[in-house]
Amino acid sequence: MNQVKNIYSYLFNNYGPQGWWPILDYKGVNPTKTGSIHGYHPGDYSFPRSKDEQFEIIIGSVLTQNTAWPNVEKALRSLKKLKAINPKRILALNDEALKEAIRPAGYFNQKAIYLKEMSKFYISLNRRTPTRKELLKVKGVGNETADSILLYAYKQPEFVVDAYTKRIFSNLGLISEKARYEEIKKLLEDNLPKEVVIFQEYHALIVEHAKRNYSKKPYDDPLYILCCVTLS
DNA sequence: AACCAGGACGTGA
């Protein structure tokens, strides 16, 4: 059987739709989530519903790099107060004001630079969908951020691989501990229907599952039994 | 009170 699909079924059946990517002013709540529960829209795949929401997701994907989401939320709210979840407004802010606004999200010195670079790039697109290669040329955008932007802001079928993905799949013995980003991405994409909704849910479910089972070693993953049984 | 979070970049082997 297809382990990748089996794991998805298990996660979805246990946790349900996750409602990613969170949108600041979306009033819905997902009480089944671990941690922050606001802004999620489980079962509603119509996001982003506007260019403003699209840019908000892009900014959030940079701010959340190696950072807990509640911290990102604070940064987004202070930007919102400045009406600066908008590329032109971000570029119009002086560096100190921008850094002060995003301070709660950490790494504020480099992220301030990244946000301005991203703003310039976004404007240069002129509402066009960027390619993955183009995104990777933007300073501050690596593999995961590029895929997050494509999958959640532009609804492109690119699987998002994060640290949790590697941790879970290597712990389950489905990849080596030192598997590279592209290798993991290929494993997931090759074993799933190339559908945006599936990719969006799967990544979000992985994060939820990791928060529940991979916060402290030794990892005791309920999926381990599923994988052993279906291996034979 | 360490530890780590929805990483990326720069550097020197």
Added chain:
DNA sequence: TCACGTCATGGT
């Protein structure tokens, strides 16, 4: 390519 060090706030 590979292995590290660096960046920073806030929750547990």
